[in-house]
Amino acid sequence: MEAAAPEAAGVPAVPQTPVVSRPVLPPTRSRAAESTVGESGDARKAEVRDTVVEGAATVTKTAVEDTAPVWRETNPAWPEPPSPTGPPPARPMDFAASLLRGLFVQRLDPAYEEAARRRGNRPARGPAQWVWLVVGTVLVGVLFAVAALDAADRQPGSEEAQRSLADDVRTARGDTDELARRAGALAREVDRAREAALAGDADGRAALDRLGELERAAAAVPVTGPGLRITVEEAQGQGGSHRQSVLDRDLQVLVNSLWASGAEAVAVGGVRLQPRATVRQAGGAILVDNRPIRHPYVLEAIGPPEDLQTRFVNTDGYGRFMAFTQLYGTRFTVQRVDSLHLAAANPGQPRVATPGSGPAPSPSQEGPR
Template identity: 45%
Template sequence: MLGGYDTTSGGNAHRADAPTRIPVPSLLRSLLSEHLDPGYAAAAREPKSPKLSSRAAQWGWQLLAAVTVAAVFALAWSQAQATAPGMRESQRVLAGTVRAAESETAQTAARRDELAAVVEVEQRRRLEGDATGRMLLADLDRANLAAAATPVIGPGLTVTVTDPGATPDLTDVSKQRVPGSRQVILDRDLQLVVNSLWVSGAEAISVGGVRVGPNVTIRQAGGGILVDNQPIASPYEILAIGPPHALQDNFGRSTGLQRLRLLETSYGVGVRVSAGEGLSLPAGSVRDVNFATETGP
């Protein structure tokens, strides 16, 4: 066994028969006697690192958040399952109410048309007997035509506009005229076409089977278009009664057709313009005209 390091070794003092200690360097002595590196011992004596503590706290909060989210979704799912039968019943009742209202509206409109026809026949029978009555009937016919209150049959133009279908490449959004929507034809396009037909010489116009007259609007409603508050869908058929050849020539130079041709080239919209005979337009809805009057002193 090696002796320790003698601090007096090499001195002048010497005793007889005493063992001589051999100096041993401290590094070699530490390697032979201390088997654990001092750094490990110091690390073991130090408290836990703040970084490890904060990381553990972070993981704990994340776990708590995940558990909370899972609990919220589970609660929402259970509530949805509990209320689903009641919601389906409410939807069924509302759908039945809507269908009943639509049926009643259709019956009322049919009854109105029958009564209007009766009034028309009786009105003509009483006014056609003298010259004054015939003049009054002529004025009334002109007013009804201007108000789109009578059905019309005659030659004219048919303009059919078709929204393009979805392309096979669903990732192609470059042809979306409205971001997030595949719809290309908008209310302002149909408005421009109708106005161009009026300017071109049309005497009566219908859009999607709805007669265009005073107080009739063409408006966008979400993903659909309403004409006089009635929904229409692609293909949009616009009928215009008037001199067919002059109407076609004038409309061919109009801004409305130019807009449609631009949409056809840019977005693939279908545009077809044809002249025809015997176009039939229904009568439009007649509304009361209210006049404002000054009141007070």
């Protein structure tokens, strides 16, 4: 590219007539023309670019007139400065463009401009102004204060949520207790009805006896009788808390020792043990048949007290807990009780296994009840 004049260096090879005497276009016009670059052809682009270069206006008047006027009117990118006398005259404007323009142009709210125009551009005065001002700002202040207080109130929202959750838990627990009570009452009713139905003939009485045997074995009925009460109390730790030196497996050994000593029914922490019950630990809590029990742990076993105690002192469990009393200061007491009352356990849905007839019995053969 031949750079004859430094001003024309960036201009591609376009037939041009260096006109020095042409008047320089006004800046708005040239800016508006610049925005037409994308739309115009190559030759025009060159001309347009030329107009931006100060003092080197080589473009012909007609070329600019072709493109500029339309775009200048509608181009939102170059808004006119807000005129103090009022809004600019109505013009066809794309909605989105006007919206964006309204948002981004730093102009006064039209309401203020209009009010000022109505007053003839004199500042507003008079007592009404003061009243309005005071009322408005007081309102704003009150709103801010109320919103701030409200936000501060909602700050401990997590605490509130926790409280309401705890309430929910309490309510649900109450419902569960109530339902369990009702279930117990209904079960007793069923038992009475069954007894009345079966007690009539010999077959029925035999079935009832068998049922009673099974129920006792499954800990499904409450039992009363003499036995042993064993209390395990942890040593006091610092600050009145109890050390956790007795674990679930220790209690398991103790329970198994009781069974081995001839106990007929056992309850741990007031929870009757049924054949499938477990004693296990979940975190710091001991769960007996999935129900948490509290310290101190009280085990009650029904059986002939003398025999039970004689055999019990020779078991692993007894030895282990005697060692605990010396090692950890655990308190371990065994006392004979004349009358213990153990509640019924809930053995759950009974499952009946029947021997399969074929060589490959299906893995789960559960009876309906």
